[in-house]
Amino acid sequence: MINKYFISIIFFFLMIFMLLNFIMSIYFFMNNLTLFMEWEIISFNSMSIVMSLLLDPISLTFMMFVSLISSVVILYSKSYMSSELNLNRFILLVLLFVLSMIFLIISPNMISIILGWDGLGLVSYCLVIYYQNVKSFNAGMLTVLSNRIGDVMILLVISWMINYGSWNYIFYLNFMSNNYSMKFISLMIILAAMTKSAQISFSSSVPQMVLYMPKPSPCSSSTLVTAGVYLLIRFNNLLVETMFMKFLLLISGLTMMMAGICANYEFDLKKIIALSTLSQLGLMMSILSMGYYDLAYFHLLTHAMFKALLFMCAGKIIHLMNDNQDIRMMGGMSLYIPLTSLCLNISNLALCGIPFLAGFYSKDLILEVVSMSNLNFLVFLLYYVSTGLTMFYTIRLLMYLMIEDYNLISIYNLFEEDYIMLKSMFILLMMSLISGSYLSWLMFSYPYMIYLPFNMKMMVIYVMMLGVMMGILISKMKIYSLNKFLSTYNLSFFLTYMWFMPNLSTYGMNYYFLNLGNKMLMKFDMGWSELYSGQGMFNILKYYSFVNYIYQMNNFKIYLYSFILWMMIYIFMLFL
Structure with missing residues (x-):
């Protein structure tokens, strides 16, 4: 069982962290400051691994709000989940969520951004399947696979930024907005943000995620799903003049209306708030x-x-x-x-x-x-x-x-x-x-x-x-x-x-692929390839079992004859 003072200590430290961010954010806002720091973790020959940090009014204010909500959720769960046997597991998941969110917020580097981005996806999956049953597992898989598309987009951005010599995206935000490679990066970022923030075609994951999370943790999800919005805010200078923004405007407007209409038909309290x-x-x-x-x-x-x-x-x-x-x-x-x-x-x-x-x-x-x-x-x-x-x-x-x-x-x-x-x-x-x-x-x-x-x-x-x-x-x-x-x-x-949308993003997507895989299994793995490999070899050995029978007699002359035969073949191949 968890130590009864453990939650209070975590709450206290998160509140101290929140107050620190609060004071720093006011100072940074008043003086219009931005602090860019680099910490060289290791340097070997010409290779160096550097951790970059970006502290500005936006990141400090967002960290303040994330730590405030997380501390309040942890205090709330002290009473709400008091009968939970594995409360320490839940508290550690919430702390992992805070850590991933902070990684995402203060990173000007795409490598450390994907650490926070993927960390959020992993923690949300762990929270959805916290109470293990078939429905929560399905909801968790829908959540994690939707997020996986966004992860792939971020990985494509990382691979494309190799062309520029640095993964610090803040170097590229103020120029080359009409460059085709920058348009590619902006499209990938928009698609990644759409998956995390559950716009249309990825919307079915949010109600499922909120429905099956342990009750206090959807409070954190109100900041979790805003990670995509935060990423677009960071890339705002790059996205202003691209044609993809009109597409995003239409999709997000339709998402807004669709969720509002669905909430009016729902009778499940948590689903109404999720759709909101x-x-x-x-x-x-x-x-x-x-x-x-x-x-x-x-x-x-x-x-x-x-x-x-x-x-x-x-x-x-x-x-x-x-x-x-x-x-x-x-x-x-x-x-x-x-x-x-x-x-x-x-x-x-x-x-x-x-x-x-x-x-x-x-x-x-x-x-x-x-x-x-x-x-x-x-x-x-x-x-x-x-x-x-x-x-x-x-x-x-x-x-x-x-x-x-x-x-x-x-x-x-x-x-x-x-x-x-x-x-x-x-x-x-x-x-x-x-x-x-x-x-x-x-x-x-x-x-x-x-x-x-x-x-x-x-x-x-x-x-x-x-x-x-x-x-x-x-x-x-x-x-x-x-x-x-x-x-x-x-x-x-x-x-x-x-x-x-739930049908389109679950049965509509996986039924045909799984059915194709089943047909390939039947036609290839259990069909032609089986006939000419495992099953075929078995039949050959069965029909020519006389040879097998001779070897099983354990006669020394037969083994000696086989050895001489293989040596002759080897010498012949050697001279060729």
Whole structure:
């Protein structure tokens, strides 16, 4: 069993690391500093192995947020997973996650980036299969194989950068954006980021990953899946003028809308929050593809705060509901667990972008910049429809959890005396309230000047009000709307099943390849090659068993004759 002080010590050190990063980030932001360090590990003749570190405002702020969320998750799991026999294994996995993330954040070198990148994929796989069963294994394989595509793209970038003499990508960001080799690198980076941040065609991995992880660790996944966004932020100067950004804008906009629609059809609490994460990732990637990397980074940090809090509240509610995740069974939570309900509601409202919470500062700014940009109607529509859908599924979730009646069992004991969990949730609650304003003052040295007509300025409010009304209406539609639902059953099935993406990325991909492998096994390995190798040799020996029989008589004359025969053949070959 784990030492009871071990978790407290880890929490203390992570908080100290967070405060150190906090102080350094303020200093670096105020003085606009960037620190590039190289540590020569070994030097032998002309070969040297060098570890590079890049400390700038972006990396320091992100490290601060990662260490804060991880420390809070570790404190939370001290109570939440207190009955777990292998708690030390879980804590070590979370620490490995933090280490991999820090490797990824502070590396200006593609070699050390892939260490962090692959480390994140490995740790997420280990967390998904933490409770071993068939379903978690399948979800883990889907996660790790999706990430493997991104790993291959990073490896291609590494091999291509050999042409330039250094793997430090920061040397190449300010020139040669129209060079074809740079376009190749930017395409590989975009594809790698799409796999890690689960854009369309890789989206089915996120709900599966969140569904089967141990309950506290999806909080960390709210920063895990942003690794792809962070990589694109680092490569922003290289990506601005490439044609692939328009492709990324369309894909991320569709991801945002698809995840929002699916969340409205779901009844699994963790899946709704996972699809919400996917929708916000689409928002980050889309604004990044328009060239506003600072806005994407701003939303990445604020989103990590309230989404981690949302996962923690959901974990506690599922814990109290006898591990039941169906929101139709829940209800009246605000009467029985008011403090957890407070955290859940504020994090949900921050997700919607309610004024002066964390999400408002980033989402409202993003939507106003989009309204001012020179975009076509499709992209404009994707942004605003997705914003309305966010309000839609959030209000529906709140109606099911807070307003409706409790539907699970007749005798129940919902309690809130677990102060360790509440302390960890209240840390993130404070950050969900203040992180938006704090970051907006810290990050933007000059204000974004936005001039819009009144109706365009109010467009966000109109869409949000429409989403609220639709959420209330849909949550009120019970058995009365069953006939209407059944009449559109095929459409509903298509929408709730993520546009058939899980099937396309699992059965659609592996069935034909596995079937081809089975046919090759039957035709070649057990067919022609077997006939002319193992099976054929057996038949020859069987038909010519007389020779075999002679040798088995153990007659000395026969062995002597064979020796003389082989020596004659050897001498003959020697003279030739």
